[in-house]
Amino acid sequence: MPDTRSDMLLPEHVTIKPSVLYFGTPVVLATTRSPDGSTNITPMSSAWALSDKVVLGLGMTGQGAQNLQRDSECVLNFPSEVLQPNVERIARATGRNPVPEAKARMGYTHVADKFALGGFTPVGSEIVGPPRIAECPLQFEARAVAIHHAQGDKGSGHLSDLAIVETKVLRIHAHRGIVVSGTNHIDTARWKPLFYVFRHYFGPGPDLGRNFRAEA
Numbered sequence: 138m139p140d141t142r143s144d145m146l147l148p149e150h151v152t153i154k155p156s157v158l159y160f161g162t163p164v165v166l167a168t169t170r171s172p173d174g175s176t177n178i179t180p181m182s183s184a185w186a187l188s189d190k191v192v193l194g195l196g197m198t199g200q201g202a203q204n205l206q207r208d209s210e211c212v213l214n215f216p217s218e219v220l221q222p223n224v225e226r227i228a229r230a231t232g233r234n235p236v237p238e239a240k241a242r243m244g245y246t247h248v249a250d251k252f253a254l255g256g257f258t259p260v261g262s263e264i265v266g267p268p269r270i271a272e273c274p275l276q277f278e279a280r281a282v283a284i285h286h287a288q289g290d291k292g293s294g295h296l297s298d299l300a301i302v303e304t305k306v307l308r309i310h311a312h313r314g315i316v317v318s319g320t321n322h323i324d325t326a327r328w329k330p331l332f333y334v335f336r337h338y339f340g341p342g343p344d345l346g347r348n349f350r351a352e353a
């Protein structure tokens with residue numbers, strides 16, 4: 138039997154305990170309806186696609202998670218890399234009022250209108266109540282179909298009260314500029330998503346090649 142102990146085979150690797158595990162996923166601006174009828178924008182990045190669903194990881198202290206528990210409809214708006222300054226402008230804001238103590242300690246303040254703060258424009262959705270964000274080239278209208286509650290490791294610095302939200306995607310809007318003309322395919326030479334990597338923002342970098350199943 139070969140010895141597979143990592144300390145013998147990978148001497149250049151060390152054990153670390155980072156405060157977050159944000160290995161690099163696209164930024165999503167989730168629009169949801171608050172109880173007063175206004176629209177909230179939640180910047181987030183713990184999101185991944187699974188067939189016709191997108192699964193979201195949200196802290197329960199945020200307004201976005203509270204809204205999705207009450208009203209399942211949302212829009213997942215995907216900003217391009219050029220929108221990084223706009224995203225960071227709303228990063229310290231929460232729709233929660235009053236701001237929960239845990240969020241206040243992290244430096245969050247309540248902002249009722251994140252569209253104005255971030256320089257975003259609301260535009261009506263076709264199926265769901267919350268509006269889309271006009272500046273985002275890709276927008277998924279969606280509905281939460283299941284919410285699982287989870288606990289992070291208290292005291293570790295990670296969020297502790299979490300919602301894992303399964304959303305079903307109902308309609309997809311893509312700016313003409315990122316669609317291969319006359320097809321349903323995203324033109325990956327033109328779509329420049331914004332990534333969140335260990336709390337830093339990145340663009341996609343050069344195309345390194347296609348998967349054998351790529352359609353465009």
Ligand SMILES: Cc1cc2nc3c(=O)[nH]c(=O)nc-3n(C[C@H](O)[C@H](O)[C@H](O)COP(=O)(O)O)c2cc1C
Pocket residue numbers: 164177178179180181182183184194195196198199200201202224225228229230231232233245333
């Ligand atoms: C780029 C970025 C990514 C983030 N990713 C997440 C995430 O995946 N899940 C989460 O709960 N919070 C995430 N946050 C933090 C929330 O945006 C923050 O809690 C905010 O207050 C939520 O707004 P809300 O309370 O109005 O919903 C992220 C923030 C930024 C700027």
